[in-house]
Amino acid sequence: MFNESIKGLAIKNNGIYIDATFGRGGHTQGILDQLGDDGKVIAFDQDITAIDYAQQYFNDARLEVIHSPFANMRTILSKKNQLGKINGILMDLGVSSPQLDNAERGFSFNAEGPLDMRMDQTVGISASEWLATTNETEIANVIYQFGEERRSRHIASAIKQFQAETPLETTLQLANIVASVVKTKKNKHPATRTFQAIRIFINQELEQLSDTLEQTLDILAPKGRLSIITFHSIEDRIVKQFIQKKSKQRQLPKGLPIMNNETEKMPLKDLGKSFASTKEIDNSRRSRSAILRIAEKTLIC
Numbered sequence: 001m002f003n004e005s006i007k008g009l010a011i012k013n014n015g016i017y018i019d020a021t022f023g024r025g026g027h028t029q030g031i032l033d034q035l036g037d038d039g040k041v042i043a044f045d046q047d048i049t050a051i052d053y054a055q056q057y058f059n060d061a062r063l064e065v066i067h068s069p070f071a072n073m074r075t076i077l078s079k080k081n082q083l084g085k086i087n088g089i090l091m092d093l094g095v096s097s098p099q100l101d102n103a104e105r106g107f108s109f110n111a112e113g114p115l116d117m118r119m120d121q122t123v124g125i126s127a128s129e130w131l132a133t134t135n136e137t138e139i140a141n142v143i144y145q146f147g148e149e150r151r152s153r154h155i156a157s158a159i160k161q162f163q164a165e166t167p168l169e170t171t172l173q174l175a176n177i178v179a180s181v182v183k184t185k186k187n188k189h190p191a192t193r194t195f196q197a198i199r200i201f202i203n204q205e206l207e208q209l210s211d212t213l214e215q216t217l218d219i220l221a222p223k224g225r226l227s228i229i230t231f232h233s234i235e236d237r238i239v240k241q242f243i244q245k246k247s248k249q250r251q252l253p254k255g256l257p258i259m260n261n262e263t264e265k266m267p268l269k270d271l272g273k274s275f276a277s278t279k280e281i282d283n284s285r286r287s288r289s290a291i292l293r294i295a296e297k298t299l300i301c
């Protein structure tokens with residue numbers, strides 16, 4: 001999937017590419033490796049530890065790293081006079097392994113840490129603060145909507161019962177509350193969906209994604225590529241529907257006398273999707289649900 005996602009960008013020697021989700025820069029490096037001296041990568045990450053990492057370990061004049069949610073992309077590129085000039089945008093969505101592995105960040109239901117879950121700890125409120133200030137119905141709605149968790153109401157009720165006695169402040173407290181009302185499934189921790197839902201909500205991941213997808217049409221140059229890896233079905237649905245909406249002509253009734261130049265011109269061409277290979281899944285269980293989608297901006301706008 002790594003190789004396919006880079007290949008999907010159809011990298012031009014002197015092109016300008018965006019890595020919207022720098023992480024630890026694996027994809028950025030993959031792009032840099034294929035660029036010539038005049039090429040450029042502009043990388044975004046909203047997690048300051050990713051930016052620190054880039055500054056420490058990436059010493060390449062062709063790379064610019066920006067600490068920002070990717071939803072600010074159009075504004076930032078407009079100030080740089082780069083709208084319509086970007087040859088490809090890569091998004092490798094979700095949390096990074098370092099974020100998951102550092103218990104202090106609060107993303108993991110396997111390790112004790114503060115229940116934070118913010119990718120950008122300089123803004124917003126932590127998961128713990130949100131759970132303390134939100135009513136049961138709203139918590140249940142978030143867990144249902146962003147985690148597709150059928151036991152959402154039971155979980156929200158158990159959270160409120162716990163909070164009536166003790167402040168809910170750590171990852172394992174939450175994991176244990178969920179485990180008390182959700183059955184353990186083979187190979188899946190009972191709190192997987194709940195943690196996913198709260199993380200998506202706290203970081204406004206879906207709003208950011210939808211908003212940024214719309215922006216990409218102003219950002220990409222003609223024939224510029226989108227290469228997007230998602231890790232769960234809710235995210236993938238958003239990417240899939242966006243590409244379909246921007247690439248599929250509406251069906252007109254058969255037999256209408258329509259000239260060629262009157263057919264609807266679509267801004268994107270759908271170049272398909274792919275899944276992780278069995279080898280990749282063996283190496284990383286997380287890639288089980290990964291889907292890569294590629295699209296190309298057409299010449300018409």
Ligand SMILES: C[S@@+](CC[C@H](N)C(=O)[O-])C[C@H]1O[C@@H](n2cnc3c(N)ncnc32)[C@H](O)[C@@H]1O
Nearest residue numbers: 021023024025026027045046047069070092096
């Ligand atoms: C799956 S990791 C990317 C890993 C990266 N491709 C690599 O090779 O190391 C996702 C990264 O994107 C960042 N991220 C997620 N959503 C973001 C957003 N809306 N804006 C900016 N960065 C975001 C996370 O902080 C995380 O570092």
